[in-house]
Each structure stands twice: as structure tokens, then as C-alpha cells.
Amino acid sequence: MSFILRWVAAFILLAATYNPTPYNYVKWVLGPQGDSLSLMVLAGLLLLIGYIIYLRATLRSIGGIGVILVLALVGALLWVLYDMGLLDLQNSSLNTWLGLLALSVVLGIGLSWSHVRRALSGQADMDDVDQ
Structure with missing residues (x-):
């Protein structure tokens, strides 16, 4: 269940930044400028913090190489769905959502991988060990 929460949080982070609807950070900032510059900066900083947490943990x-392998696996899955006729790639909006889904899977796996490794091997990952 914790992987699902991490993946959903990654998807929300990516979709809040950009998606094909008019409700995202990029379109808000590039749209007509009002007097909400302070809110734009605050939201941008919150998104940046989220990206730093996810990208640092993932890398x-x-x-x-793990990022490339996960993207390749998701790409192969999409290819299989396309070949089986279950996926139509003519819709650019759907393609954007699929890209967001693929990237969120990478970030979700990256944030969860240390927990998976510890559960499988019994060993914890440590970056800095004080002696």
C-alpha cells in the first residue's frame, strides 16, 4: 500500500506541473498575469521541493540505469498494449497522460525501491554511516 501512496503522490506532482487540461502550474504561470505572482512563486517552490525529494531518492x-530500465519496461508494456489493439496512440491528450503515468511509475519505484530491497534481502541501504 505504501508504494501506491508514493506513486499517487508522484503522479499528482507531475500532473500539477503539467497536464493536457487548463488546470496546471505551467499554464497558470504562462497565462494572463494577474496580481498572484507571490502565489506562483510559492507554488513553484513547493513543486521544486517535491521534485528534489523524488529525483534525489530515485537516483x-x-x-x-534503473531509471532507463523502468522506462523501458513501461514503454514495452505500452507497446504490447498498442500491438494488441488495446491502446490507440492517435490522441495527443492521452499520450500526455501516458507520459505522466510512465514518469510517475519511475518516481514511485525510485522512492520505494529501498523499502522493497530491505523487504527482499533484509539489508537496509545506508548513504552515510557514523562509526
Whole structure:
């Protein structure tokens, strides 16, 4: 259940930044400028903090090669769904959502991988060990 929560949080972070609807940070900032610059900066900083947490944890736990492997696995799954006729890639809005889903899976796995490794091997990951 904890993986699902981490994945959903990653999806919300990515979708809040950009999605095909008019309700996202990028369209808000690039839209007509009102007197809400302070809110835009605050929201941007909150998103940046979320990205730093997720990206740092992902790169430390699965590394760059792990990111590529997870993206390749998700891409292969989408390819299979397309070949079986279950997925139509003509809709650009759907493609954007699929991209958000793929990236959120990478970030969710990256944030959860240390917990999975500890459960499977009984060993904890440590970055800095004080003696």
C-alpha cells in the first residue's frame, strides 16, 4: 500500500506541473498575469521541493540505469498494449497522460525501491554511516 501512496503522490506532482487540461502550474504561470505572482512563486517552490525529494531518492536508490530500465519496461508494456489493439496512440491528450503515468511509475519505484530491497534481502541501504 505504501508504494501506491508514493506513486499517487508522484503522479499528482507531475500532473500539477503539467497536464493536457487548463488546470496546471505551467499554464497558470504562462497565462494572463494577474496580481498572484507571490502565489506562483510559492507554488513553484513547493513543486521544486517535491521534485528534489523524488529525483534525489530515485537516483540514489535505482540510479540512472534503473531509471532507463523502468522506462523501458513501461514503454514495452505500452507497446504490447498498442500491438494488441488495446491502446490507440492517435490522441495527443492521452499520450500526455501516458507520459505522466510512465514518469510517475519511475518516481514511485525510485522512492520505494529501498523499502522493497530491505523487504527482499533484509539489508537496509545506508548513504552515510557514523562509526
